[in-house]
Amino acid sequence: MLTKEELLEYLEKEKQAIYQRGDAFFQCAELGFREVETARMITDLLVEWGIPYKKEVALTGVIATIGKGNGYHIAFVADIDALPRKDGNGSIHSCGHSIQTTLGLSLLKVLHDSGILENTDTKVSFFFTPAEEYIDFEYRDGLIAAGKLEFRSGKQNMIALGCFDGVDCVLSAHANGDEGMKFDVASTLAGFMAKKAIFMGRAAHSGAAPHLGRNTLHGATLTMNAISFLKDQFAVEKGLRLNPVLTVGGGSVNTIPDETVLETYVRANDNETLFEACKRFDGCVEHCAKALDLEYKILNTVGYLPLTQSKGLNNVVRENMLLHCSLEEILEGPISGASGDVGDLGFLIPTIQFGFSGVKGRFHDDSFQISDYENCYITSGKVMLGTIYDLITNPNCRVQQNAKEYVVKKMEYFGWLHQNYQ
Numbered sequence: 001m002l003t004k005e006e007l008l009e010y011l012e013k014e015k016q017a018i019y020q021r022g023d024a025f026f027q028c029a030e031l032g033f034r035e036v037e038t039a040r041m042i043t044d045l046l047v048e049w050g051i052p053y054k055k056e057v058a059l060t061g062v063i064a065t066i067g068k069g070n071g072y073h074i075a076f077v078a079d080i081d082a083l084p085r086k087d088g089n090g091s092i093h094s095c096g097h098s099i100q101t102t103l104g105l106s107l108l109k110v111l112h113d114s115g116i117l118e119n120t121d122t123k124v125s126f127f128f129t130p131a132e133e134y135i136d137f138e139y140r141d142g143l144i145a146a147g148k149l150e151f152r153s154g155k156q157n158m159i160a161l162g163c164f165d166g167v168d169c170v171l172s173a174h175a176n177g178d179e180g181m182k183f184d185v186a187s188t189l190a191g192f193m194a195k196k197a198i199f200m201g202r203a204a205h206s207g208a209a210p211h212l213g214r215n216t217l218h219g220a221t222l223t224m225n226a227i228s229f230l231k232d233q234f235a236v237e238k239g240l241r242l243n244p245v246l247t248v249g250g251g252s253v254n255t256i257p258d259e260t261v262l263e264t265y266v267r268a269n270d271n272e273t274l275f276e277a278c279k280r281f282d283g284c285v286e287h288c289a290k291a292l293d294l295e296y297k298i299l300n301t302v303g304y305l306p307l308t309q310s311k312g313l314n315n316v317v318r319e320n321m322l323l324h325c326s327l328e329e330i331l332e333g334p335i336s337g338a339s340g341d342v343g344d345l346g347f348l349i350p351t352i353q354f355g356f357s358g359v360k361g362r363f364h365d366d367s368f369q370i371s372d373y374e375n376c377y378i379t380s381g382k383v384m385l386g387t388i389y390d391l392i393t394n395p396n397c398r399v400q401q402n403a404k405e406y407v408v409k410k411m412e413y414f415g416w417l418h419q420n421y422q
């Protein structure tokens, strides 16, 4: 068996090829479920290296597995999608997903070339996942209506297709914007649900006979008050955010409004808070509407679940970071208001996502650039490779997925998704 240092050497030797590949993927920026060229570039390399794969999974996703072991099954997940440029001129990798794609391919090649998984019980699957950014709804809803997809995100579709069944743990990494730090570990990602409450009442002359009307703006106003009191009932660290707006609220001053629409995102740092806050938001709408003799309807659109990271896996990741940097260069447990569909995976399977620095400019903006190739591609690659090495060679490092629990959680997950997809 190779030592960890010998395995990391494989990555070091590939450095120049990796940087070139990174540039090529950064240039090839495509929006979610449209990553046709990106997928072709991935599969061209896999063909060249002689690695079998599955393509067109959830339209543009690619999956490749190294190792034949029937024991521990590790997943590495890499996003492949980009965002529209702000100047309207095509797309750009302004969330750094091209780095993840490049990282995934580097790790694949090293594991393949080194033969490290031969004669072990372990296998590592690489998931190149489309459409992480929650955008471009019209196009995606068209694909759903045409029966080509079930949900709007890549990982949600891959979970539905059963691609992650049998996976024991999920590893991922994402660029972060923390200057002066090399990595972050154990960060939170918020989950969110979009809510639309429609109040239905009765129009009437506001001067002559307001008592004959049923004023929906009153119902919405009462609900706004209830929501602001509700926020008081959750601890600050739960990350509950509710910022309602009224998108319809009456037309003319001499008529009692008979339709008012209140919309908000419900965001929270953990599943329990997200589920509970959604339930209580519904309660506010229901009871405020009933109190004023109004009808109501609530439409939900599922976003992503909050990411709760596996502590055990993060301990392994942190140890591997410390081989390449000091403790002061690791940001521990930052709270992020951002969201990702890796949160959905974290609900089902022990999951981690560490952050690496080495980018400048603003995320989701045309100013985004990769500034430190070494940290983005090589050092973070070594942290991930070292983590995989530990999981292969040392069963004590492993966090086990409980197969029965997975089935129960998956049912709960799809119950939630199907109930809330409007």
Ligand SMILES: [Zn+2]
Residues within 6 Å of the ligand: 095, 133, 364
């Ligand atoms: Zn993003």
Ligand SMILES: [Zn+2]
Residues within 6 Å of the ligand: 079, 095, 096, 097, 132, 174
């Ligand atoms: Zn991202």
